[in-house]
Structures are given as structure tokens and as C-alpha cells.
Amino acid sequence: xxxxxxxxxxxxxxxxxxxxxxxxxxxxxxxxxxxxxxxxxxxxxxxxxxxxxxxxxxxxxxxxxxxxxxxxxxxxxxxxxxxxxxxxxxxxxxxxxxxxxxxxxxxxxxxxxxxxxxxxxxxxxxxxxxxxxxxxxxxxxxxxxxxxxxxxxxxxxxxxxxxxxxxxxxxxxxxxxxxxxxxxxxxxxxxxxxxxxxxxxxxxxxxxxxxxxxxxxxxxxxxxxxxxxxxxxxx
Numbered sequence: 001x002x003x004x005x006x007x008x009x010x011x012x013x014x015x016x017x018x019x020x021x022x023x024x025x026x027x028x029x030x031x032x033x034x035x036x037x038x039x040x041x042x043x044x045x046x047x048x049x050x051x052x053x054x055x056x057x058x059x060x061x062x063x064x065x066x067x068x069x070x071x072x073x074x075x076x077x078x079x080x081x082x083x084x085x086x087x088x089x090x091x092x093x094x095x096x097x098x099x100x101x102x103x104x105x106x107x108x109x110x111x112x113x114x115x116x117x118x119x120x121x122x123x124x125x126x127x128x129x130x131x132x133x134x135x136x137x138x139x140x141x142x143x144x145x146x147x148x149x150x151x152x153x154x155x156x157x158x159x160x161x162x163x164x165x166x167x168x169x170x171x172x173x174x175x176x177x178x179x180x181x182x183x184x185x186x187x188x189x190x191x192x193x194x195x196x197x198x199x200x201x202x203x204x205x206x207x208x209x210x211x212x213x214x215x216x217x218x219x220x221x222x223x224x225x226x227x228x229x230x231x232x233x234x235x
Contacts, residue, residue, distance in 0.1 A: 006168060006189040010205035015040065015175035018088040020127045021202075022136045022158075023166020023191035030218040031133020032166060032191050034202060035076050035086050038210040043067040048232040049213040054079035055092075056215055061234040071115055071122075077215060082224060084217070087126040088171060089115065095126060105137055106155050113151040114143050119178040121148055123171050132221045135159045138169050142181040156186055166191040199229045 010016065021034040037058070039045035046065050049056045055077035060066040066073075074090040085095050091112050098108025105128050115122040123142035130136060137157050144150035158167065167186035172179040192198050199216045206214070214231040 001185065001188045003165075004168075004187045004189055006187075007201055007205045009168065009187060009189070010202070010207075013174060014207045015172060015179070015210055017122070017171035017179065018125065019168060019170035020086050020088070020125055020138065021166050021168045021189065021191075022086070022127045022129055022138065023189070024133055024161040024163050024221075025191055025193045025218070026164035027193055028163040029221060030193075030195075031084075031129050031136075031161075031221050032195075032198070032216070032218055033077070033084055033086050033127070033129055034198075034214070034216045035088075036202065036206060036214045037076075037088075037212045038206065039212045040210060044072055045212055046234075047072060047212055048234050049076075049215055049230045051228075051230070055085075056230065058213070061232075071117060077217075082131045084129040084219065085126070086128075087124065088122075089124055091124050091126055095128065105139060106153075109139060109141060109153070113141050114148075114181075118148065119146065120172075121146060121181070122179070123181045125169050125171060125182070127169070129219065132219055132224050133161065134221075136161060136167075138167060138186050140169060140182060146178065146180070164191055165189075195227060195229065199231070203231050 018037050047058050048061045057075040078085045095108045121143040126139040128137050139155045168189045169186040195218045217228045219226040
């Protein structure tokens, strides 16, 4: 698969929606996870990321302006043992609870489908960094070309990840009406060693009007020690 420029992928798409990047640094020392959210409505833009135990959650920046919280307030990142779960909705909890019952990510997500936000039917995208990045998985649950009668389920597994390589999946293919779902395999992208440079590139590449929050974490693959950065437009 062609290596794509993550910077250009973001700069050339005014509204990829929500996105997940998982991968390994060139030294193979760190496993990397990144998650961003964007918004076009006032309700979607009225959010920040805050830390929550080993993960993060979304929170209303101005609680007085919060409207329907059902699809915008959730825990995007949770940690269970050596696994890090990253998703664009409350299916983070579905996967976490499934792991507690001995289920795989795919089995846990059988209970979920795309979001009920007609006419977009936003895909549910999910990722798991397994065993501090020994492997990782990405999943997307989406409607069949906008037809809500059918849910399409795709999982992509990456065992013994290649150093310096990651994969990027996001909710919307481009900024149209209604919003078309992501298509194809997750995009192969470069993962740099420098966390600060990676974070800054992601944040500066997201559309200035639509970006809301960004989470980046580098996890030491032997010790599990992690470094986390959060950026919020509203702070």
C-alpha cells in the first residue's frame, strides 16, 4: 500500500470528522495512538478533552450550551491492562466490557452499529493497541452507502507492526451533504519518533474552523510508561 502524507490527508480534507491513528515509531520503542474530533455545529464544537483515569473523556466546554449529549459526550480512550482502546463513541465501553467477558473486539462490536444520526449515519470507528503495541486493530461499522437497512463491518489487523508505520481511519470521506462514510482500508502513514513534532503537525493540519480537540499518546513498548498530550481549541 502507498505511504500517504498524514499532513496532506488532513490539510486537503476540511472535514474528515473524527479520526484515529495507530502505529509504531521508527525506533520501535513506542506505540502511538492519536485521536481527534471536529465539529460543524455549535453543539459539536462545544467540547474539550479531559483526562479520566488512564484515558480521556469529552466534556462540554460551556455546560449551559450543551444540547443533545448522546453522541458527543463519551470516553474516547480507555486502558485495560496492556491494551489501549480508542474509539469515536461510547463503543469504547462496549469493547472494554467485552474484554472483561473474554470477547474479542469484533465480538464485542457485534452489539453495535453506525450512529443513528440520519442522514449521515456516522460510522463507528474503533482501534485497539494490544500488548503495548505488539499488534493493533482498527474497525469501522458503517451503513451500506447511506442505506440504514444494512450495517457493514470491517476489521483490519496489524501483527508485528512495522517501525515508522501507522494507519489512519476517519469517519467521513469528504465534506459533502450528507456526509459520505470513509471507504477502503485504513490509510498507511508515517509515524515519527518525535511526539511533540507529531502532535504539532496534526493540530496545525486540521481545518482551523472545524477542529475541536486532539489526543496523542506515546507508550513505551516494554515498560508501558506513557506520555500524553491533549490540545483543545476551546482552551
